[in-house]
Structure formats: structure tokens, C-alpha cells
């Protein structure tokens with residue numbers, strides 16, 4: 001690392017200390033997005049309720065956030081929502097849901113909140129990132145996921161839009177994007193160097209081609225094995241924040257975790273993040289002081305084999321979000337500026353005098 005970049009890091013650390021102090025009193029908006037039409041399995045629309053029931057709001061209050069709960073958004077099912085190109089499912093319904101979410105996120109960010117979207121499936125990230133970018137055009141994105149979700153409507157084999165949101169967001173891919181019903185409102189707001197993936201381990205051939213051709217940065221599970229999560233995060237911030245401070249959007253798919261930790265999700269893939277790796281990612285993101293919005297998606301309470309599995313997955317989602325907002329493994333959640341001193345009344349007690 002050069003002296004220049006060491007200096008930049010030092011400066012960044014100072015800025016981040018100031019910012020993380022500010023975050024203690026920062027207000028957080030929580031938006032429930034009970035939406036499942038971006039994929040095929042029933043149940044992911046119950047994700048927001050499962051995460052709330054696992055104590056999210058109480059946990060955030062406990063660590064000093066002032067929480068503004070927007071409640072759950074209402075999504076309409078568009079009638080006669082025919083397949084696009086015989087493959088892509090529910091395009092108008094997904095497009096409309098993302099538009100509704102984009103408006104809600106834009107309002108929350110505009111009102112000065114750090115915005116948390118509870119999914120719902122990952123197609124929603126098109127809405128949350130677009131809404132976020134309306135107020136923060138220099139936004140960058142950290143996408144933590146087993147999958148790259150970057151198929152275009154023309155490369156997708158499953159037709160599920162939760163595997164495609166990133167293709168709508170990237171400017172460089174627009175000449176490969178067909179005009180698809182329901183998405184006329186969506187304008188790409190990211191360039192290829194504005195996004196970094198962490199945790200990938202299941203890429204379709206077209207996705208692998210896109211990542212290579214457009215030189216999109218990613219750290220797969222293999223990279224994490226090779227260099228460790230510490231180095232991965234250092235490189236992530238060097239690329240995204242090395243030259244300037246800018247708002248971060250974290251899009252966190254619970255399937256990034258190993259299925260032993262997060263079994264209640266639609267597309268689990270073996271060999272995922274450990275608990276410690278996942279929480280390290282979010283602690284480091286908090287420490288930048290630049291987190292401005294996030295998604296926590298794909299918790300599906302109908303897919304657990306037992307109620308314990310469902311609870312474990314929802315609890316993990318709460319841990320991830322709390323850690324993004326300042327919960328630490330070091331314990332010090334609230335700022336304490338002094339220790340209690342024994343009172344003078346006590347000092348003057350008889351017992352105390354006898355001891356003297």
C-alpha cells in the first residue's frame with residue numbers, strides 16, 4: 001500500500017470516527033416489502049414479519065438508533081401479466097412493486113433516514129437502489145449474495161426476476177436490455193465500478209461472462225478462502241471509497257450465509273459465509289460511517305424444516321442489520337462518558353466510619 005493510500009485511510013478513519021459518533025443519534029427508517037413475485041417459491045413475502053418478530057425494532061432502539069417504522073408496503077398484482085419472451089415471469093407486477101419501493105426509499109432517504117428495506121425477494125433491490133440513487137447519485141453498492149443476480153431478461157433460464165435486478169441497474173448493460181413491460185420507469189443508476197460482490201459461489205454461464213467482459217469486481221467464496229475476509233473488505237473499500245467518500249448501499253441476500261446458518265431461504269448453496277465472516281462484513285461497513293441504505297432479502301419462513309430453523313434465519317437477519325447500524329462484538333453499544341462514583345452519603349455511613 002502506498003504512503004498516499006495510507007494517508008487516505010488514516011483520514012478516512014478520522015472521518016469515520018466522527019460519522020460513527022453521528023450515527024448513534026441517527027434515525028433509521030424500516031420499510032417492509034412483502035413481495036415474492038420475483039421468484040417461484042411461496043413464503044418470502046412473510047420475510048418482513050419474521051424479521052420484525054425476531055425483535056429487529058427493539059434491537060435497533062437498544063443500540064441507540066431512533067427508529068421510524070414505515071410499516072409494510074402494499075403491492076398490487078397486475079392482472080393479465082403475461083410472460084415476457086415466453087420466459088420472464090410477472091414482469092409488470094415486479095416492475096410496479098419496484099417502482100412503489102423506489103418511491104418509499106426515496107422519501108425515507110430524502111427525509112434524512114438511513115433506510116432499511118426488509119424483503120421480500122431480491123428483485124426489490126432494483127427499486128431500493130433506484131430510490132436511494134435519486135438522492136445520492138454517487139452511490140456505491142456492496143452486494144452480498146451467493147448469486148450475482150445479473151442475468152438479463154434475455155439470458156435468464158429460470159425467468160425469475162430476482163436473478164436479474166443488477167442488469168437493470170448497470171449503465172454498461174443497457175444495449176443488451178430489451179424493453180420489458182413494467183420497467184419503463186427504471187433508469188440505470190450505476191456504473192460497473194460502483195458495485196462489488198461478496199460471497200458468490202453459484203454463477204450462470206451468462207453471468208460469469210458479464211462479470212468478466214465488463215470487468216465487474218467480485219470476491220467469491222474462493223477469494224474469501226484465499227485472502228480472508230479482512231483483506232476482502234480492505235480491497236472493497238479501497239476500490240469504492242479510496243478516492244472519495246460516498247454513500248454505500250448494502251444489498252444483503254441471506255443466502256450469502258452457509259445454509260447451516262440460514263436454512264430458510266429459496267436458493268441455498270453450500271459453502272457460504274460463516275457467522276463471523278458475515279458479521280465482519282457488516283461491522284466494517286458500519287465503521288466506514290458511509291452506510292446510507294440497505295436491503296435484507298430472501299428470508300422465507302415457509303421453507304424451514306423446523307421452527308428452530310426459521311427462527312435461526314430470522315435472528316441472523318436481525319444480527320446482520322444491527323451490526324450494520326453499530327452493534328458490536330466488543331460490547332460498547334451506548335456511549336458512556338464516566339463511571340459511577342460512590343456517593344458521599346454512603347461514605348458518611350456509620351459502617352464506613354468504622355472501617356476508617
Ligand SMILES: [Mn+2]
Pocket residue numbers: 122145146147149162253
Ligand atoms: Mn440475491
